[in-house]
Amino acid sequence: MIKKIPIALIFLRFNLGFILLYFSYIKIDHYNYIAILLITIGLLSDVFDGIIARKLNISTKLLRRLDSSIDQIFFIYVIVATYLQYPLFFKENWIWLILLISSEVLTYVVSFIKFKKEIATHSIGAKIWTLFLFATLVEITYSGNSVVLFQLCFWIGIITRLEIIAIILILKKWTNDVPSVFAAIRLRKGKEIRRNKLFNG
Incomplete structure (x- = not known):
């Protein structure tokens, strides 16, 4: 049962996004x-599904791909819901x-062209950007606007998307959990890379 926790957390995120979109559509109070x-x-x-999966040694490629796909769907739900409100x-x-x-x-187009698969690099830069995206969405949701934080979110987002594209182009074969461009270069050379057990293990 405990090994089902990571996938349960992934689908929890999917359902939360749908619920949020519904609440936005019906203009729920508060x-x-x-x-x-x-x-x-x-x-x-999103943070704990990967950590728990790695702790349980069940962090498979399929699970990481599913995690990436649900992440995208979740944030699409959130962005559409935010648009309806503001x-x-x-x-x-x-x-x-x-x-x-x-x-x-x-990033997805490049990945599908090269590997016929979606991205699942889960780079450190992408994780940092997710935090800025989260903070920006919270600010917009609370106040209806974001200026400085949105600009930071934009530029960090562009830079980290470019890094992901670089990682994809550098890799010889599709690989999940590639922390950075430097790690991609090492993988291309057939060398081992360091992975953080908590965030990219």
């Missing part, structure tokens, strides 16, 4: 507080948002 709670639980589930923010920042979303889509 939406901002409820949304922040659900987004926070979603982030924590469309003015999206109208004022549509150029930046299109660029950021396009960079994310590009």
Whole structure:
């Protein structure tokens, strides 16, 4: 039973995203507080599913691919829900948002072209960006706007997407959990890489 916890956390995140979108659509009372709670639980589930899977030695490639896919779906739910609540923010920042979303889509296009699989690099940079994305979404959800934090989120997002593309292009074969470009270079040379047991083990 305990070995089912990681996959349960992954699908919990999927369901939380759907619930959040529904609450946004029906304009539930106190939406901002409820949304922040659900987004926070979603982030924590993302952190702990991988940690628990690695501790239980069940962190398979299939599980990591599923984790990456659900992450994308969860944040799509959150972003659409946020748009329904605060469309003015999206109208004022549509150029930046299109660029950021396009960079994310590009990582998947490059991965599918080269490996016929979605990305699951789970790089350290991508994890850092997820925290900034989380903080930005919380700020928008609470106040309806974000300026400085959104700019940080944008540029860190672009830089980390470019790193992921570089990792994909460097690798000879599809590999999950590649912490950085430097790790990708070592893997390309057939060398071992250091992996953090908690975050990239």
